[in-house]
Amino acid sequence: MATAALIENKAFVPKEFNKISRRYDIATKMSQGYQDDLDASARRMNLxxxxxxxxxxxxxxxxxxACLKFLPNGTVTGVDNSEGMLLEATRKLSGGIKNGKATFILKDAMHLDFADNTFDAVYMAYGLRNMPNYEMAIKGIHRVLKPGGKICIHDYSLADNFxxxxxxxxxxxxxxVPFCTVMTGSSDIYTYLVKSVLTFLTPGQIKTLLENTGFEAATTQAHxxxxxxxxHSVIAVKKS
Ligand SMILES: C[S@@+](CC[C@H](N)C(=O)[O-])C[C@H]1O[C@@H](n2cnc3c(N)ncnc32)[C@H](O)[C@@H]1O
Known part of the structure:
Protein backbone atom coordinates (compact mmCIF):
# COMPACT_ATOMS: atom_id res chain seq x y z
CA MET A 1 0.00 0.00 0.00
CA ALA A 2 1.34 3.47 -0.88
CA THR A 3 2.91 5.49 1.93
CA ALA A 4 0.41 8.37 1.79
CA ALA A 5 -2.49 5.90 2.07
CA LEU A 6 -0.84 4.22 5.07
CA ILE A 7 -0.40 7.56 6.85
CA GLU A 8 -4.08 8.32 6.13
CA ASN A 9 -5.30 4.91 7.24
CA LYS A 10 -2.97 3.38 9.80
CA ALA A 11 -5.32 0.42 10.34
CA PHE A 12 -3.55 -1.17 7.33
CA VAL A 13 -0.08 -0.91 8.93
CA PRO A 14 -0.11 -4.46 10.43
CA LYS A 15 -0.87 -5.94 7.00
CA GLU A 16 2.24 -4.18 5.65
CA PHE A 17 4.26 -5.74 8.47
CA ASN A 18 3.11 -9.17 7.22
CA LYS A 19 5.16 -8.55 4.08
CA ILE A 20 8.43 -8.04 5.97
CA SER A 21 7.84 -10.27 9.01
CA ARG A 22 10.29 -13.02 8.03
CA ARG A 23 13.13 -10.52 7.57
CA TYR A 24 12.26 -8.11 10.37
CA ASP A 25 14.67 -9.65 12.88
CA ILE A 26 17.59 -9.61 10.42
CA ALA A 27 16.95 -5.93 9.59
CA THR A 28 16.75 -4.93 13.25
CA LYS A 29 19.80 -7.01 14.16
CA MET A 30 21.79 -4.84 11.77
CA SER A 31 20.36 -1.73 13.40
CA GLN A 32 23.04 -1.32 16.04
CA GLY A 33 21.70 -1.19 19.62
CA TYR A 34 18.07 -1.99 18.73
CA GLN A 35 17.67 -4.67 21.42
CA ASP A 36 19.81 -2.73 23.94
CA ASP A 37 17.48 0.26 23.65
CA LEU A 38 14.40 -1.95 24.15
CA ASP A 39 16.09 -3.43 27.23
CA ALA A 40 16.93 0.06 28.53
CA SER A 41 13.29 1.16 28.37
CA ALA A 42 12.14 -2.03 30.11
CA ARG A 43 14.79 -1.43 32.83
CA ARG A 44 13.59 2.16 33.26
CA MET A 45 10.13 0.88 34.26
CA ASN A 46 11.65 -0.32 37.56
CA LEU A 47 9.45 -3.39 37.66
CA ALA A 66 13.20 -7.16 26.79
CA CYS A 67 10.33 -7.21 29.30
CA LEU A 68 10.88 -10.85 30.29
CA LYS A 69 14.45 -9.98 31.37
CA PHE A 70 12.97 -7.92 34.21
CA LEU A 71 10.14 -10.31 35.12
CA PRO A 72 11.67 -13.38 36.81
CA ASN A 73 8.30 -14.11 38.44
CA GLY A 74 5.98 -12.30 36.06
CA THR A 75 4.28 -12.91 32.71
CA VAL A 76 3.97 -11.07 29.39
CA THR A 77 0.95 -11.01 27.10
CA GLY A 78 2.06 -9.92 23.63
CA VAL A 79 -0.58 -8.35 21.37
CA ASP A 80 -0.14 -7.53 17.69
CA ASN A 81 -2.45 -7.35 14.68
CA SER A 82 -0.02 -8.86 12.16
CA GLU A 83 -0.28 -12.63 11.76
CA GLY A 84 3.19 -12.78 10.21
CA MET A 85 4.91 -10.87 13.02
CA LEU A 86 3.16 -13.02 15.64
CA LEU A 87 4.22 -16.21 13.88
CA GLU A 88 7.85 -15.12 14.27
CA ALA A 89 7.24 -14.25 17.94
CA THR A 90 5.68 -17.62 18.72
CA ARG A 91 8.59 -19.42 16.99
CA LYS A 92 11.21 -17.39 18.84
CA LEU A 93 9.60 -17.57 22.26
CA SER A 94 8.24 -21.12 22.09
CA GLY A 95 10.03 -21.95 25.37
CA GLY A 96 8.38 -19.02 27.14
CA ILE A 97 4.98 -20.03 25.78
CA LYS A 98 5.45 -23.59 27.02
CA ASN A 99 6.38 -22.55 30.55
CA GLY A 100 3.56 -20.00 30.77
CA LYS A 101 5.77 -16.88 30.80
CA ALA A 102 4.58 -15.57 27.43
CA THR A 103 1.26 -15.56 25.57
CA PHE A 104 0.63 -14.03 22.13
CA ILE A 105 -2.73 -12.79 20.88
CA LEU A 106 -3.79 -11.43 17.47
CA LYS A 107 -5.67 -8.24 18.31
CA ASP A 108 -6.05 -4.60 17.31
CA ALA A 109 -4.40 -2.36 19.92
CA MET A 110 -7.11 0.24 19.26
CA HIS A 111 -9.82 -2.15 20.43
CA LEU A 112 -8.54 -3.98 23.51
CA ASP A 113 -11.19 -6.26 24.98
CA PHE A 114 -9.41 -7.23 28.21
CA ALA A 115 -11.36 -6.59 31.42
CA ASP A 116 -10.79 -3.29 33.26
CA ASN A 117 -7.70 -3.22 35.53
CA THR A 118 -6.19 -6.44 34.10
CA PHE A 119 -2.47 -5.54 33.85
CA ASP A 120 0.19 -4.21 36.24
CA ALA A 121 2.20 -2.68 33.41
CA VAL A 122 2.01 -1.89 29.68
CA TYR A 123 5.02 -1.64 27.39
CA MET A 124 4.49 -0.25 23.89
CA ALA A 125 7.57 -0.16 21.68
CA TYR A 126 7.22 1.48 18.26
CA GLY A 127 3.45 1.13 18.59
CA LEU A 128 1.75 4.40 19.58
CA ARG A 129 3.02 6.16 16.42
CA ASN A 130 1.15 3.57 14.36
CA MET A 131 -2.20 4.16 16.05
CA PRO A 132 -4.88 5.99 13.99
CA ASN A 133 -5.91 7.93 17.12
CA TYR A 134 -3.28 8.42 19.85
CA GLU A 135 -5.72 9.62 22.51
CA MET A 136 -8.14 6.73 21.98
CA ALA A 137 -5.25 4.25 22.13
CA ILE A 138 -4.00 5.70 25.44
CA LYS A 139 -7.55 5.67 26.88
CA GLY A 140 -7.82 1.96 26.03
CA ILE A 141 -4.49 1.25 27.73
CA HIS A 142 -5.54 3.27 30.77
CA ARG A 143 -8.70 1.17 31.12
CA VAL A 144 -6.90 -2.20 31.14
CA LEU A 145 -4.13 -1.02 33.51
CA LYS A 146 -4.58 -1.39 37.27
CA PRO A 147 -4.48 1.82 39.35
CA GLY A 148 -0.80 2.42 40.16
CA GLY A 149 0.18 0.44 37.06
CA LYS A 150 2.98 1.67 34.79
CA ILE A 151 3.01 2.52 31.11
CA CYS A 152 6.14 2.82 28.97
CA ILE A 153 5.97 4.33 25.50
CA HIS A 154 9.22 3.60 23.63
CA ASP A 155 9.18 5.21 20.20
CA TYR A 156 10.86 7.30 17.55
CA SER A 157 9.70 10.65 18.87
CA LEU A 158 11.84 13.56 17.75
CA ALA A 159 13.26 15.98 20.29
CA ASP A 160 11.64 19.38 19.79
CA ASN A 161 14.42 21.04 17.73
CA PHE A 162 15.51 21.50 14.13
CA VAL A 177 14.71 3.37 3.36
CA PRO A 178 17.35 2.16 0.86
CA PHE A 179 19.04 -0.26 3.28
CA CYS A 180 15.85 -1.84 4.66
CA THR A 181 14.28 -2.06 1.21
CA VAL A 182 17.24 -4.17 0.07
CA MET A 183 17.12 -6.25 3.27
CA THR A 184 13.36 -6.94 3.26
CA GLY A 185 12.27 -6.40 -0.34
CA SER A 186 9.56 -3.88 0.63
CA SER A 187 9.95 -0.09 0.60
CA ASP A 188 6.43 1.10 1.53
CA ILE A 189 6.59 0.34 5.25
CA TYR A 190 10.01 2.01 5.60
CA THR A 191 8.99 5.16 3.71
CA TYR A 192 5.92 5.16 5.95
CA LEU A 193 8.22 4.80 9.00
CA VAL A 194 10.19 7.92 8.07
CA LYS A 195 7.05 9.99 7.38
CA SER A 196 5.17 8.75 10.45
CA VAL A 197 8.06 9.83 12.70
CA LEU A 198 8.13 13.30 11.13
CA THR A 199 4.41 13.71 11.91
CA PHE A 200 4.46 12.05 15.37
CA LEU A 201 4.32 13.70 18.79
CA THR A 202 7.42 15.04 20.55
CA PRO A 203 8.37 13.39 23.88
CA GLY A 204 6.85 16.38 25.71
CA GLN A 205 3.58 16.00 23.81
CA ILE A 206 3.39 12.28 24.69
CA LYS A 207 3.97 13.22 28.35
CA THR A 208 1.14 15.78 28.17
CA LEU A 209 -1.16 13.26 26.46
CA LEU A 210 -0.54 10.77 29.28
CA GLU A 211 -1.10 13.41 31.96
CA ASN A 212 -4.38 14.43 30.29
CA THR A 213 -5.54 10.80 30.13
CA GLY A 214 -5.33 9.85 33.80
CA PHE A 215 -1.60 9.25 34.29
CA GLU A 216 0.83 11.00 36.64
CA ALA A 217 4.56 11.16 37.44
CA ALA A 218 5.39 11.12 33.72
CA THR A 219 9.06 11.26 32.72
CA THR A 220 10.79 11.40 29.33
CA GLN A 221 14.27 10.02 28.75
CA ALA A 222 16.46 9.88 25.66
CA HIS A 223 18.67 6.91 24.83
CA HIS A 232 12.66 8.33 23.82
CA SER A 233 11.07 6.38 26.65
CA VAL A 234 8.08 8.09 28.22
CA ILE A 235 7.03 6.42 31.46
CA ALA A 236 4.04 7.23 33.69
CA VAL A 237 1.81 5.74 36.38
CA LYS A 238 -1.98 5.35 36.30
CA LYS A 239 -3.47 7.51 39.05
CA SER A 240 -4.79 5.48 41.97
C1 LIG B 1 8.01 -1.66 14.47
S1 LIG B 1 7.07 -3.06 14.99
C2 LIG B 1 7.57 -3.15 16.67
C3 LIG B 1 7.62 -4.54 17.19
C4 LIG B 1 8.20 -4.71 18.59
N1 LIG B 1 7.47 -3.98 19.61
C5 LIG B 1 9.66 -4.36 18.63
O1 LIG B 1 10.02 -3.47 19.41
O2 LIG B 1 10.47 -4.94 17.91
C6 LIG B 1 5.42 -2.37 15.12
C7 LIG B 1 4.36 -3.42 15.30
O3 LIG B 1 3.10 -2.75 15.57
C8 LIG B 1 2.08 -3.57 15.04
N2 LIG B 1 0.84 -2.78 14.93
C9 LIG B 1 0.66 -1.64 14.22
N3 LIG B 1 -0.60 -1.20 14.37
C10 LIG B 1 -1.23 -2.07 15.21
C11 LIG B 1 -2.53 -2.16 15.77
N4 LIG B 1 -3.47 -1.25 15.46
N5 LIG B 1 -2.82 -3.16 16.61
C12 LIG B 1 -1.87 -4.09 16.93
N6 LIG B 1 -0.62 -4.09 16.40
C13 LIG B 1 -0.30 -3.08 15.56
C14 LIG B 1 2.63 -4.04 13.72
O4 LIG B 1 1.96 -5.17 13.23
C15 LIG B 1 4.09 -4.31 14.08
O5 LIG B 1 4.31 -5.65 14.41
Whole structure:
Protein backbone atom coordinates (compact mmCIF):
# COMPACT_ATOMS: atom_id res chain seq x y z
CA MET A 1 0.00 0.00 0.00
CA ALA A 2 1.34 3.47 -0.88
CA THR A 3 2.91 5.49 1.93
CA ALA A 4 0.41 8.37 1.79
CA ALA A 5 -2.49 5.90 2.07
CA LEU A 6 -0.84 4.22 5.07
CA ILE A 7 -0.40 7.56 6.85
CA GLU A 8 -4.08 8.32 6.13
CA ASN A 9 -5.30 4.91 7.24
CA LYS A 10 -2.97 3.38 9.80
CA ALA A 11 -5.32 0.42 10.34
CA PHE A 12 -3.55 -1.17 7.33
CA VAL A 13 -0.08 -0.91 8.93
CA PRO A 14 -0.11 -4.46 10.43
CA LYS A 15 -0.87 -5.94 7.00
CA GLU A 16 2.24 -4.18 5.65
CA PHE A 17 4.26 -5.74 8.47
CA ASN A 18 3.11 -9.17 7.22
CA LYS A 19 5.16 -8.55 4.08
CA ILE A 20 8.43 -8.04 5.97
CA SER A 21 7.84 -10.27 9.01
CA ARG A 22 10.29 -13.02 8.03
CA ARG A 23 13.13 -10.52 7.57
CA TYR A 24 12.26 -8.11 10.37
CA ASP A 25 14.67 -9.65 12.88
CA ILE A 26 17.59 -9.61 10.42
CA ALA A 27 16.95 -5.93 9.59
CA THR A 28 16.75 -4.93 13.25
CA LYS A 29 19.80 -7.01 14.16
CA MET A 30 21.79 -4.84 11.77
CA SER A 31 20.36 -1.73 13.40
CA GLN A 32 23.04 -1.32 16.04
CA GLY A 33 21.70 -1.19 19.62
CA TYR A 34 18.07 -1.99 18.73
CA GLN A 35 17.67 -4.67 21.42
CA ASP A 36 19.81 -2.73 23.94
CA ASP A 37 17.48 0.26 23.65
CA LEU A 38 14.40 -1.95 24.15
CA ASP A 39 16.09 -3.43 27.23
CA ALA A 40 16.93 0.06 28.53
CA SER A 41 13.29 1.16 28.37
CA ALA A 42 12.14 -2.03 30.11
CA ARG A 43 14.79 -1.43 32.83
CA ARG A 44 13.59 2.16 33.26
CA MET A 45 10.13 0.88 34.26
CA ASN A 46 11.65 -0.32 37.56
CA LEU A 47 9.45 -3.39 37.66
CA UNK A 48 9.22 -5.47 40.86
CA UNK A 49 9.62 -8.62 38.79
CA UNK A 50 6.28 -10.32 39.38
CA UNK A 51 4.04 -8.15 37.19
CA UNK A 52 1.47 -9.20 34.64
CA UNK A 53 2.63 -7.07 31.70
CA UNK A 54 0.95 -6.28 28.37
CA UNK A 55 3.40 -5.83 25.46
CA UNK A 56 1.33 -3.90 22.92
CA UNK A 57 2.41 -4.13 19.27
CA UNK A 58 4.86 -6.86 20.27
CA UNK A 59 5.82 -7.68 16.67
CA UNK A 60 8.30 -10.56 16.46
CA UNK A 61 8.74 -10.54 20.24
CA UNK A 62 11.90 -8.43 20.65
CA UNK A 63 10.10 -6.12 23.07
CA UNK A 64 8.62 -9.18 24.81
CA UNK A 65 12.14 -10.51 25.33
CA ALA A 66 13.20 -7.16 26.79
CA CYS A 67 10.33 -7.21 29.30
CA LEU A 68 10.88 -10.85 30.29
CA LYS A 69 14.45 -9.98 31.37
CA PHE A 70 12.97 -7.92 34.21
CA LEU A 71 10.14 -10.31 35.12
CA PRO A 72 11.67 -13.38 36.81
CA ASN A 73 8.30 -14.11 38.44
CA GLY A 74 5.98 -12.30 36.06
CA THR A 75 4.28 -12.91 32.71
CA VAL A 76 3.97 -11.07 29.39
CA THR A 77 0.95 -11.01 27.10
CA GLY A 78 2.06 -9.92 23.63
CA VAL A 79 -0.58 -8.35 21.37
CA ASP A 80 -0.14 -7.53 17.69
CA ASN A 81 -2.45 -7.35 14.68
CA SER A 82 -0.02 -8.86 12.16
CA GLU A 83 -0.28 -12.63 11.76
CA GLY A 84 3.19 -12.78 10.21
CA MET A 85 4.91 -10.87 13.02
CA LEU A 86 3.16 -13.02 15.64
CA LEU A 87 4.22 -16.21 13.88
CA GLU A 88 7.85 -15.12 14.27
CA ALA A 89 7.24 -14.25 17.94
CA THR A 90 5.68 -17.62 18.72
CA ARG A 91 8.59 -19.42 16.99
CA LYS A 92 11.21 -17.39 18.84
CA LEU A 93 9.60 -17.57 22.26
CA SER A 94 8.24 -21.12 22.09
CA GLY A 95 10.03 -21.95 25.37
CA GLY A 96 8.38 -19.02 27.14
CA ILE A 97 4.98 -20.03 25.78
CA LYS A 98 5.45 -23.59 27.02
CA ASN A 99 6.38 -22.55 30.55
CA GLY A 100 3.56 -20.00 30.77
CA LYS A 101 5.77 -16.88 30.80
CA ALA A 102 4.58 -15.57 27.43
CA THR A 103 1.26 -15.56 25.57
CA PHE A 104 0.63 -14.03 22.13
CA ILE A 105 -2.73 -12.79 20.88
CA LEU A 106 -3.79 -11.43 17.47
CA LYS A 107 -5.67 -8.24 18.31
CA ASP A 108 -6.05 -4.60 17.31
CA ALA A 109 -4.40 -2.36 19.92
CA MET A 110 -7.11 0.24 19.26
CA HIS A 111 -9.82 -2.15 20.43
CA LEU A 112 -8.54 -3.98 23.51
CA ASP A 113 -11.19 -6.26 24.98
CA PHE A 114 -9.41 -7.23 28.21
CA ALA A 115 -11.36 -6.59 31.42
CA ASP A 116 -10.79 -3.29 33.26
CA ASN A 117 -7.70 -3.22 35.53
CA THR A 118 -6.19 -6.44 34.10
CA PHE A 119 -2.47 -5.54 33.85
CA ASP A 120 0.19 -4.21 36.24
CA ALA A 121 2.20 -2.68 33.41
CA VAL A 122 2.01 -1.89 29.68
CA TYR A 123 5.02 -1.64 27.39
CA MET A 124 4.49 -0.25 23.89
CA ALA A 125 7.57 -0.16 21.68
CA TYR A 126 7.22 1.48 18.26
CA GLY A 127 3.45 1.13 18.59
CA LEU A 128 1.75 4.40 19.58
CA ARG A 129 3.02 6.16 16.42
CA ASN A 130 1.15 3.57 14.36
CA MET A 131 -2.20 4.16 16.05
CA PRO A 132 -4.88 5.99 13.99
CA ASN A 133 -5.91 7.93 17.12
CA TYR A 134 -3.28 8.42 19.85
CA GLU A 135 -5.72 9.62 22.51
CA MET A 136 -8.14 6.73 21.98
CA ALA A 137 -5.25 4.25 22.13
CA ILE A 138 -4.00 5.70 25.44
CA LYS A 139 -7.55 5.67 26.88
CA GLY A 140 -7.82 1.96 26.03
CA ILE A 141 -4.49 1.25 27.73
CA HIS A 142 -5.54 3.27 30.77
CA ARG A 143 -8.70 1.17 31.12
CA VAL A 144 -6.90 -2.20 31.14
CA LEU A 145 -4.13 -1.02 33.51
CA LYS A 146 -4.58 -1.39 37.27
CA PRO A 147 -4.48 1.82 39.35
CA GLY A 148 -0.80 2.42 40.16
CA GLY A 149 0.18 0.44 37.06
CA LYS A 150 2.98 1.67 34.79
CA ILE A 151 3.01 2.52 31.11
CA CYS A 152 6.14 2.82 28.97
CA ILE A 153 5.97 4.33 25.50
CA HIS A 154 9.22 3.60 23.63
CA ASP A 155 9.18 5.21 20.20
CA TYR A 156 10.86 7.30 17.55
CA SER A 157 9.70 10.65 18.87
CA LEU A 158 11.84 13.56 17.75
CA ALA A 159 13.26 15.98 20.29
CA ASP A 160 11.64 19.38 19.79
CA ASN A 161 14.42 21.04 17.73
CA PHE A 162 15.51 21.50 14.13
CA UNK A 163 18.59 19.29 14.52
CA UNK A 164 16.53 16.21 15.50
CA UNK A 165 14.21 16.63 12.47
CA UNK A 166 17.10 17.14 10.04
CA UNK A 167 19.03 14.20 11.56
CA UNK A 168 16.00 11.91 11.17
CA UNK A 169 15.18 13.04 7.60
CA UNK A 170 18.78 12.46 6.42
CA UNK A 171 19.08 9.16 8.28
CA UNK A 172 15.63 7.98 7.15
CA UNK A 173 15.67 8.85 3.46
CA UNK A 174 19.44 8.49 3.04
CA UNK A 175 19.97 5.21 4.85
CA UNK A 176 16.96 3.45 6.45
CA VAL A 177 14.71 3.37 3.36
CA PRO A 178 17.35 2.16 0.86
CA PHE A 179 19.04 -0.26 3.28
CA CYS A 180 15.85 -1.84 4.66
CA THR A 181 14.28 -2.06 1.21
CA VAL A 182 17.24 -4.17 0.07
CA MET A 183 17.12 -6.25 3.27
CA THR A 184 13.36 -6.94 3.26
CA GLY A 185 12.27 -6.40 -0.34
CA SER A 186 9.56 -3.88 0.63
CA SER A 187 9.95 -0.09 0.60
CA ASP A 188 6.43 1.10 1.53
CA ILE A 189 6.59 0.34 5.25
CA TYR A 190 10.01 2.01 5.60
CA THR A 191 8.99 5.16 3.71
CA TYR A 192 5.92 5.16 5.95
CA LEU A 193 8.22 4.80 9.00
CA VAL A 194 10.19 7.92 8.07
CA LYS A 195 7.05 9.99 7.38
CA SER A 196 5.17 8.75 10.45
CA VAL A 197 8.06 9.83 12.70
CA LEU A 198 8.13 13.30 11.13
CA THR A 199 4.41 13.71 11.91
CA PHE A 200 4.46 12.05 15.37
CA LEU A 201 4.32 13.70 18.79
CA THR A 202 7.42 15.04 20.55
CA PRO A 203 8.37 13.39 23.88
CA GLY A 204 6.85 16.38 25.71
CA GLN A 205 3.58 16.00 23.81
CA ILE A 206 3.39 12.28 24.69
CA LYS A 207 3.97 13.22 28.35
CA THR A 208 1.14 15.78 28.17
CA LEU A 209 -1.16 13.26 26.46
CA LEU A 210 -0.54 10.77 29.28
CA GLU A 211 -1.10 13.41 31.96
CA ASN A 212 -4.38 14.43 30.29
CA THR A 213 -5.54 10.80 30.13
CA GLY A 214 -5.33 9.85 33.80
CA PHE A 215 -1.60 9.25 34.29
CA GLU A 216 0.83 11.00 36.64
CA ALA A 217 4.56 11.16 37.44
CA ALA A 218 5.39 11.12 33.72
CA THR A 219 9.06 11.26 32.72
CA THR A 220 10.79 11.40 29.33
CA GLN A 221 14.27 10.02 28.75
CA ALA A 222 16.46 9.88 25.66
CA HIS A 223 18.67 6.91 24.83
CA UNK A 224 22.44 6.75 25.00
CA UNK A 225 22.89 5.32 21.53
CA UNK A 226 23.07 7.04 18.11
CA UNK A 227 19.29 7.31 18.44
CA UNK A 228 19.67 9.92 21.20
CA UNK A 229 17.88 12.81 19.36
CA UNK A 230 15.17 10.55 17.95
CA UNK A 231 14.31 7.79 20.43
CA HIS A 232 12.66 8.33 23.82
CA SER A 233 11.07 6.38 26.65
CA VAL A 234 8.08 8.09 28.22
CA ILE A 235 7.03 6.42 31.46
CA ALA A 236 4.04 7.23 33.69
CA VAL A 237 1.81 5.74 36.38
CA LYS A 238 -1.98 5.35 36.30
CA LYS A 239 -3.47 7.51 39.05
CA SER A 240 -4.79 5.48 41.97
C1 LIG B 1 8.01 -1.66 14.47
S1 LIG B 1 7.07 -3.06 14.99
C2 LIG B 1 7.57 -3.15 16.67
C3 LIG B 1 7.62 -4.54 17.19
C4 LIG B 1 8.20 -4.71 18.59
N1 LIG B 1 7.47 -3.98 19.61
C5 LIG B 1 9.66 -4.36 18.63
O1 LIG B 1 10.02 -3.47 19.41
O2 LIG B 1 10.47 -4.94 17.91
C6 LIG B 1 5.42 -2.37 15.12
C7 LIG B 1 4.36 -3.42 15.30
O3 LIG B 1 3.10 -2.75 15.57
C8 LIG B 1 2.08 -3.57 15.04
N2 LIG B 1 0.84 -2.78 14.93
C9 LIG B 1 0.66 -1.64 14.22
N3 LIG B 1 -0.60 -1.20 14.37
C10 LIG B 1 -1.23 -2.07 15.21
C11 LIG B 1 -2.53 -2.16 15.77
N4 LIG B 1 -3.47 -1.25 15.46
N5 LIG B 1 -2.82 -3.16 16.61
C12 LIG B 1 -1.87 -4.09 16.93
N6 LIG B 1 -0.62 -4.09 16.40
C13 LIG B 1 -0.30 -3.08 15.56
C14 LIG B 1 2.63 -4.04 13.72
O4 LIG B 1 1.96 -5.17 13.23
C15 LIG B 1 4.09 -4.31 14.08
O5 LIG B 1 4.31 -5.65 14.41
Missing amino acids: RGDEKLLDLCCGTGKSTM FARAYWAILGYGFI ASWRKPIL
